[in-house]
Amino acid sequence: GIQVEQSPPDLILQEGANSTLRCNFSDSVNNLQWFHQNPWGQLINLFYIPSGTKQNGRLSATTVATERYSLLYISSSQTTDSGVYFCAERRSQGNLIFGKGTKLSVKP
Amino acid sequence: DSGVTQTPKHLITATGQRVTLRCSPRSGDLSVYWYQQSLDQGLQFLIQYYNGEERAKGNILERFSAQQFPDLHSELNLSSLELGDSALYFCASSVSGRPDTQYFGPGTRLTVL
Numbered sequence: 001g002i003q004v005e006q007s008p009p010d011l012i013l014q015e016g017a018n019s020t021l022r023c024n025f026s027d028s029v030n031n032l033q034w035f036h037q038n039p040w041g042q043l044i045n046l047f048y049i050p051s052g053t054k055q056n057g058r059l060s061a062t063t064v065a066t067e068r069y070s071l072l073y074i075s076s077s078q079t080t081d082s083g084v085y086f087c088a089e090r091r092s093q094g095n096l097i098f099g100k101g102t103k104l105s106v107k108p
Numbered sequence: 109d110s111g112v113t114q115t116p117k118h119l120i121t122a123t124g125q126r127v128t129l130r131c132s133p134r135s136g137d138l139s140v141y142w143y144q145q146s147l148d149q150g151l152q153f154l155i156q157y158y159n160g161e162e163r164a165k166g167n168i169l170e171r172f173s174a175q176q177f178p179d180l181h182s183e184l185n186l187s188s189l190e191l192g193d194s195a196l197y198f199c200a201s202s203v204s205g206r207p208d209t210q211y212f213g214p215g216t217r218l219t220v221l
Contacts, residue, residue: 031208033210035212041215041217042215043198043212043215045110045211048208048209086151091153091164093156093164094139094156094158094164094202095156095164095166096141096143096153096210097153098150098152100150101150
């Protein structure tokens with residue numbers, strides 16, 4: 001079955017620093033989403049990115065489908081970026097398989 | 109705001125009890141998914157409905173059941189609750205269930221004492 005692995009599991013940054021989060025897949029990418037879970041537990045859609053590159057403000061994501069990985073870039077990090085970042089791959093039935101997440105802490 | 113609503117936000121109950129969680133999808137979305145997030149299991153898919161019909165099942169216990177009504181809202185019923193059922197339960201919706209974005213509700217935090 002599909003396995004989704006994220007790295008690193010934990011990341012501590014100083015405000016203003018940049019970071020790269022990685023997501024590896026065991027199967028060919030069909031549908032990939034990145035989410036941010038804020039400290040209140042809410043899951044916020046960041047990107048739907050089965051392939052290519054997208055940017056939204058300080059965040060951007062790149063998926064290389066042929067090599068089965070996706071990267072999430074956070075530039076000029078802010079304390080509000082803290083939380084857990086999940087990537088998720090879609091199964092053929094439509095449901096998402098989530099990685100274990102990367103817990104990001106941005107210090108002021 | 110994703111447009112997906114879930115009620116209640118918090119639920120505290122005792123072992124052995126039964127609860128019902130409610131989800132209203134985004135306007136126009138036909139697919140509803142239920143996920144459970146616990147500390148030990150992470151985010152796991154439970155069940156999917158599409159336009160009132162069950163479409164897919166994941167790691168859903170037999171004590172749990174769900175349905176989607178004609179107005180497309182969905183309910184997740186959890187019975188004979190155990191301590192280990194304490195978790196955050198999310199509902200998500202998408203237009204068709206084909207490859208497209210799933211939008212998540214705010215979740216219901218269930219605590220079983």
